[in-house]
Amino acid sequence: MAYVLIAVISVLLVALVAWPLLTRQQDPLPAYQEDDRRAVEEELQRSLDAIREIDMDHRAGNLSDEDFEALDRDERARAVELMRRRDTLAGSEEP
Amino acid sequence: MTLVGRAALLLAFAAAIYAVVAALWSRRTGRREFLASAERGVWAVFITTTTSVFIMWGLLLGNRFDVADVAGYSNLTLGWRYKITALWGSQAGSLLLWMWLLSIAAVLVVVTNRRRNRDLMPVVVAVLMGVAAFFTSVLSFITSPFATVSPVPADGRGLNPLLQNAYMESHPPMLYIGYVGLSVPFAFAIAALVTRRLDSTWITSVRRWTILSWIFLTIGIVLGSRWAYEELGWGGYWAWDPVENAALMPWLVATAFLHSVMVQERRGMLRIWNMVLVILTFTLALFGTFLTRSGILSSVHAFGESTLGPYFLGLIIVILVGSFALLFTRLPALRSQNSLESYISREAIFLYNNLLLVGLAFAVFWGTMFPVLSEAVQGEKITVGQGFFNQVTAPIGLALLFFTGVGPLISWRKASARELRRRFAAPLVVAVIAIIPAVYLAQDGAHWWAAAAIVLGAFTVTCIVGEYWRGMKVRHQLGGVSWPGAFGQLFVRNRRRFGGYVVHLGVVSIIVAIACQGAFSSQGDLALRTGQTGEVAGYQFTNDGGTRSKDDHKMSVGVKLGVSEGGNRFATLEPGVDVFLAQQQRSSEVAVDSSPFRDVYVVLVGLTPDGLARISVFVNPMMMWIWIGGVIMVVGSLIAVWPSRRPRGAAAPSVVGADDRVPE
16 A cells, blocks of 8 residues: 555656656746846945935935945946836846 | 665665766766656655654654664653654754755755756755764764664663753754755855856855755754753743753854845945855854764753764865865866955945844854863863853844844945934934833943943834835835835835845844843742742732642643732742653753733742742743744745745836836
């Protein structure tokens, strides 16, 4: 009985792992470019969060006007650059 | 069923090897059907390992004493809950649990990355399944949980009485989830190095895994301390035991990583350092497993002598050498995008905090391994006592407490002197006020570090409360929301930052409580006949009589003690001793009266037939705040890791001009 059970489990497992090879099942995503787009999108989100945080720190009195201007300017420039990269990637994906 | 259990583990081993080969073949050839097949291999490992675990539980619940681990760690009178936990009472069973949790983690990685990180996934699968192949090979060929014994005993030896405790039911799985979870960041780090995708993508993918693993490690460490406090009956909770240290080291390095990763995300710095931390964290998690199983160091928690040590040591060496060699080849691509502009900036504080945490981990490693190193060099095993650890950890812990307060108040890139004066005025005033009671408590400098912990604790709490207050003020003024609403919005808008501050409050609670307990606890022994009263540390204890009971499982003796202070009786404690019949082993059942200011902790040392009770009394100040601090840390980290949903109507800030700033 135990041997039959082991044989059945083994066959089912082989079928499970071999199925994509037998059916030539492809990766669900058509292109790895999706990862690049997502990476830029996530970095942009972090940059926008940073802009909000800098603004809030300034309003809360944690940052002097001078420091705020410098930090805010640089972070906004970074966000703009990331938006450009995102648009470029989106453009290259269009047919 | 033992045959099926063994076969399932062999199939898991075969599936893990196949998944490694198929995943790497997919990466080499670009044939994505092989990656899909490798990912199904991960499922196969999960299915077969799960089968083994459930078969083992079936054998334990069915009292199958023909299986060595069942005969060695269970018996007829053991309750069903402890039969379930007996799985990780044995060496092989605990490795099976490790492997099962790893297979669950690997399946979660596959499921959550079906549509992302596709170029990283072949290497991620190969690394995770490589580790799985190691564990399944150990379980299949070296120490099998399904090994049988002959002749079959009529009853088992039972579970170690020390492990028959509610905290021990959950402490090992929590630690193991933490250890296993750390393999995922490691796998992504290696994948990023191999594929040269060294941007922040891998960091984003692993940050949540690292925090969750850290949460489980925290819970595991706190539960283990609580178990030691309640079960070992020596009045303490942490003895710098090698196995305790083994859990602390990866926790410290993971804590360093969780801070330095913010510097990489925000400033593009510390990229090499973060890789090093991820590699070290996972290696230290494996090192903990090695320490527990190699028998090189004696510990109350270890599994004793075994032949597994060289295998684990081999794995650790392969991982360390392989990972650092790979890292070395990628150094040019990992250069920082920015440099440190000032030594007084948020990123600099994170760096100091990292150096302290890693330094502390190294000190703990050195103290833990010193007996082995001294034996290798001098031929004599010299054990490092608690004094070494306390001397090293006290100043580092205080410095960490200081930076916990300072860090969030200092801005990124640089901080001006004017800004610093304004930000630190209130915390410094509070710290100065706290010096007065602290100096009084320090007793002529004998407990200077406890006094310093109180002062720095007051300073840090004021810093954190100030952050909440300023944030609430902004929210209140901007949004026209109520003060409680403004407080809640802080967590909705920036969970990571304000959840992190909650964790810091927990850290303050724990460090101050540890310092106070270490400095101001008192202990005394009493021998009381029925009706007699004795005094320890201002508390009076009256022997109200002994109790004795016996069942199939154990024999218990106890004593009822009335506890009074200034003539006011406020508690009746019943410390006892259980003698477990199967093992003929005794276990103290301590009795504790807890309050926010102190624990009165009583151990029954002996009870003679004529009613003479010998007891040890410990009065431990602030103990409750260690456990409360642990809960606060876990709650805070759950807030920080909880997925954030953009509030309805929240707009992204305009990035075009500086005049139209909209905070949300």
